[in-house]
Amino acid sequence: MSENIERRRFLKGIGAASLIMGPMGCTSVKEDSNNANKPHYVMVFDQNKCTGCGECKQACNAANNLPEGVSKCLMEHQSGGVEGQACPHCGKEECNCERKFVRVSCQQCKNAPCVTVCPTGAAHKDPETGIVTMDDSKCAGCKYCIGACPYNARFINENTDVADNCDFCLTSKLAKGELPACVQQCKYDALVFGDSNDPNSYVNKLLAVKDSVRMKPQFGTEPSLRYIPVVKLGV
Amino acid sequence: MDGSMEFTMGLSEGVAWPWPIAVYLFLAGISGGALVVALAIRFFKGQTANTPLYKAAALISFVTISLGMLCLVLDLTNPLFFWRILVFYNFTSVMSLGVIALCAYIPLTAVLCLYAFEDEIKAIPALSILLPVIKLLKPIRRPLEILTLILAVSVCAYTGFLISALIRFPLINTAVLPALFIASGVSAGAAASKMVSVLVFKEDIHSSELKLLHGAEWPIMIAEILFIVMIAMSLATGNEGAQSAFAAFTSGVWANLFWVGVVGVGFLGPILVNFFTGKTFSHSAKAFYLSGVCVISGMMCLRLFILYAGQTYAI
Ligand code: SF4
Ligand code: SF4
Numbered sequence: 001m002s003e004n005i006e007r008r009r010f011l012k013g014i015g016a017a018s019l020i021m022g023p024m025g026c027t028s029v030k031e032d033s034n035n036a037n038k039p040h041y042v043m044v045f046d047q048n049k050c051t052g053c054g055e056c057k058q059a060c061n062a063a064n065n066l067p068e069g070v071s072k073c074l075m076e077h078q079s080g081g082v083e084g085q086a087c088p089h090c091g092k093e094e095c096n097c098e099r100k101f102v103r104v105s106c107q108q109c110k111n112a113p114c115v116t117v118c119p120t121g122a123a124h125k126d127p128e129t130g131i132v133t134m135d136d137s138k139c140a141g142c143k144y145c146i147g148a149c150p151y152n153a154r155f156i157n158e159n160t161d162v163a164d165n166c167d168f169c170l171t172s173k174l175a176k177g178e179l180p181a182c183v184q185q186c187k188y189d190a191l192v193f194g195d196s197n198d199p200n201s202y203v204n205k206l207l208a209v210k211d212s213v214r215m216k217p218q219f220g221t222e223p224s225l226r227y228i229p230v231v232k233l234g235v
Numbered sequence: 236m237d238g239s240m241e242f243t244m245g246l247s248e249g250v251a252w253p254w255p256i257a258v259y260l261f262l263a264g265i266s267g268g269a270l271v272v273a274l275a276i277r278f279f280k281g282q283t284a285n286t287p288l289y290k291a292a293a294l295i296s297f298v299t300i301s302l303g304m305l306c307l308v309l310d311l312t313n314p315l316f317f318w319r320i321l322v323f324y325n326f327t328s329v330m331s332l333g334v335i336a337l338c339a340y341i342p343l344t345a346v347l348c349l350y351a352f353e354d355e356i357k358a359i360p361a362l363s364i365l366l367p368v369i370k371l372l373k374p375i376r377r378p379l380e381i382l383t384l385i386l387a388v389s390v391c392a393y394t395g396f397l398i399s400a401l402i403r404f405p406l407i408n409t410a411v412l413p414a415l416f417i418a419s420g421v422s423a424g425a426a427a428s429k430m431v432s433v434l435v436f437k438e439d440i441h442s443s444e445l446k447l448l449h450g451a452e453w454p455i456m457i458a459e460i461l462f463i464v465m466i467a468m469s470l471a472t473g474n475e476g477a478q479s480a481f482a483a484f485t486s487g488v489w490a491n492l493f494w495v496g497v498v499g500v501g502f503l504g505p506i507l508v509n510f511f512t513g514k515t516f517s518h519s520a521k522a523f524y525l526s527g528v529c530v531i532s533g534m535m536c537l538r539l540f541i542l543y544a545g546q547t548y549a550i
Contacts, residue, residue, distance in 0.1 A: 047240070076244045104242045117400055119330035120323035140319040141312030143251045144330055147546070150403045152245025161313040213240050216550070219402055229240040 039129055039195040040110075041168055042203055043183070044212060045103045046228040049190035052077060052101035056182035056191060063172045063181035067158045072166040073105035073182060100230055103191075106153040106166040107215055107223030108132055114145035114154060114165070123163065126170060133167035136160050150219040168193065196224075250546040252398075255310040257542040260394045261423075261535045262303035264416060266296040266344065267391035268424020272451075274384040276444060285351050287436035288444050292428040293351040294435075296387070297344040299427075304341070329400050333393040340386040346372055347383060391420040398542070405470055405480035407545035415462035415537075422455045423534035426527040433523070440523050452505075452530075460502060476550035489544035492536055501533015 052075055060072050079089030080099025087095045112132050114123045122139035125132055139162035146154045146163060157164040169180040178184065183193045194203035212226035273292030276282070282289070308317045321338070325331045349356070349369050356362045356369070372379070395413030402408050425448050432438040438445065470481040483489055505526035509517050516522050 071246065074244055074246065076242045102240060102242045104244050104246065113400075113402060116327045117330065119325055119328040119334060120319050121325040122319075122323070138319055138323050140316045142310075142320065142330065143312070144328070146247050147251035147398075147401045147403070150550070152247060152403070152549070155247040156312050161316070163312075215240070215242065227240050231239070 038197065040197045040224065041108070041129060041131055042194065042196045042207075042224045042226060043108070043168065043180070044192040044203055044206060044210075044226045044228060046190045046192070046210075047100060047102060047230045048228060049188045050075075050101045050103070051188055051190075052082065052099065053187075055185050055187070056103075059181040059185035060166070060169075063169055065159070070155065070158060072155075072164065073103060076102045076104050078102055098230060102227070103225075104151075104153070105225070106132065106149075107151050107221065107225045108166075108168065109221035109223050111220060111222050113148040113150065113219075113221060117144045117148040119144065123165075126167075129170065129174070131167050131170050131174075132165065133170050134162065134164055136162050139163055150216055150221060151223075250543065252542060252546065253310070254539065254542075255306040257535075257538045259303045259306040259310075260398075260416070260538045260542065262299040262306065263390055263394050264420030264534065264538070265424045265427050265531070266300040266303065267387040267389075268417075268420035268422070269295045269299075269428045270344070270347070270383060270387040270424070271391070271421050272425040272448065273428055274380055274387070276447060277380070278384075280444075285353070286444065287432040287438035288428055288448075290351045290436050291432035291438075292424070293344065293347040295424070295427050295431055297341075297348050300337070300341055300344055300390075304337075329393065329396045333390075333397060336386055336389045336393060340383070340390055343379060343383045343386060346379060350376055388417065391417045394420075398545070401545075403549045404545045405473065405477040405550060406466065406483050406548055407541060409466050409469060411462045411465050412541070415459060415466070418455055418459045418462060419534045419537055422452060422459065423531045425452060425455075426530040430524060430527045433520075440520060441518075456502060456505070463497075480545075480548035480550075483540075483544035483548050487544075487547075489540055489547065493540045493544070496536025497533055497540055500529050501536060504529030504533065 054075055057071055057073055057075060060066070061070075064072060066072065077085075077088055078100040079087055079097040081087050081093065081095055081097070082099070084093075086093050087097050089095075089097045089100075108131060110130075112123075112125070115125060115132060118124070118139075119142060120138045120140055122135045122137075123132065123145045124135060141156065141162055143156070143163065146152075146156070149165075154163055154165045156162070168174060169178075169182075173180055173184075179193055180191075183191045192203050192206055194201040196204055196207065198204060207226060210228050211231075212228050214223045214226060217223075269292040273289050277286075277289060308314045311317055320330075320334055324335070349365060349372065353369055356365050392413045395416035398407050399409060399412040429438075429445055429448055432445075433440055467481065467484055470477045470484075484493060508522050508526040508529070512522065
């Protein structure tokens with residue numbers, strides 16, 4: 001009984017609300033479209049195409065003026081022979097394992113623990129783009145973010161003495177309207193970058209046709225980095 | 236499909252939070268714990284005088300939290316940046332909330348020292364500038380003490396919440412950690428205040444206050460043991476990541492620290508000294524200090540174990 005009454009009242013409420021809201025439609029529509037236009041930048045790493053040449057990393061270091069020995073992204077060599085190195089999968093120098101590399105970098109979490117825990121707000125989301133980035137002038141160097149990042153994707157930048165992460169070249173390249181340095185550099189199209197909220201973007205189409213995975217989804221961080229794995233049995 | 240790909244490398248090497256943080260967690264625990272016991276007894280017994288235990292606790296809490304702050308600041312990548320934590324706040328961050336609590340707590344421990352040592356301060360002419368301050372603060376002593384008690388519990392608890400927010404580490408990322416840290420902070424704080432009150436402020440080892448504390452120690456220790464068992468059980472029966480973190484208890488250098496330091500020294504030590512030695516020894520001053528030192532060392536080992544073993548066994 002009471003449920004019915006509640007429902008009737010609720011329906012009535014909706015009717016009244018739509019009468020009131022109707023004329024205000026313009027403003028609310030505008031806001032909605034604003035939201036829909038808010039970009040969600042994603043990067044896709046295609047393991048089938050990556051050869052492990054490492055040029056993305058070099059380009060990144062150059063674009064972001066990183067000190068010697070420090071990187072915002074790494075290539076993990078997972079299997080397959082590389083001249084003079086044992087295969088990490090089978091341990092032999094010469095093997096038939098498929099060559100596999102994987103990009104290690106900040107996953108640009110939608111729900112980013114580093115941002116939640118940072119006591120000063122130095123690790124924050126850029127309000128325009130939603131990209132997780134750093135305000136160096138606020139970072140106290142407490143390393144809370146480094147412990148909190150489930151991907152171990154943060155580090156202390158020895159040039160600045162503060163924490164750092166891959167931010168899709170937000171201030172170096174994106175600000176100039178260019179693609180992130182690693183994406184520009186990759187000769188094999190293993191990296192694709194774009195706005196997944198834009199229905200016409202290439203990433204959007206790519207993600208629609210390819211099966212992609214996210215790293216450690218069990219943490220609930222909703223990474224914006226997508227990986228297209230090599231799917232072959234045996235290795 | 237998710238999870239069909241992994242990476243195992245990371246961009247930072249070693250543990251993010253090394254031993255100075257463990258020392259800080261230890262000192263903050265003692266500081267908060269000492270005040271919790273002293274103020275609880277004060278309220279419980281309706282005391283108004285400055286008892287030796289109160290003096291000892293006030294002194295310990297102020298000194299340990301100050302040293303703890305030093306550890307925290309020195310552990311920053313650039314200690315000169317420490318002011319940024321005091322100027323910028325982020326209310327979703329446990330650390331930021333802790334800073335707010337500490338900003339009130341540290342001055343309050345100093346004020347409690349002023350109350351506790353009023354007579355001593357009066358006796359030293361060089362310190363006479365403090366007398367007007369004491370006079371000013373005297374009327375609000377009770378409310379300030381209540382506030383300090385609340386903050387002391389918060390400081391103990393916050394150190395647990397601070398690190399339990401690190402979701403990558405199954406041993407650390409547990410809900411009981413703050414409770415464990417309160418319990419072990421209180422037991423170590425009690426041990427420290429007991430020893431200082433006897434050693435420095437000439438409390439009688441068998442006074443009624445210390446008897447009360449002795450009585451409270453064992454239930455707290457049992458609670459501590461229970462919390463540790465809870466953590467271990469939830470790891471042993473948890474998912475894959477949790478089960479691999481269970482190895483922290485069974486193998487490697489941190490397991491040794493746990494069994495020798497935490498269990499052996501921290502728990503078995505005081506039990507042996509108090510229950511398995513002759514009555515004359517277990518009631519002697521030697522036994523009193525020995526078991527106090529055991530409790531405090533055990534707590535330090537516990538903090539080191541949680542922090543290092545915890546960060547070693549990441550998912
Ligand atoms: S991957 Fe780590 S650093 Fe990057 S947004 Fe997520 S939590 Fe932050
Ligand atoms: S190291 Fe810097 S960015 Fe990271 S949590 Fe601390 S203040 Fe924030």
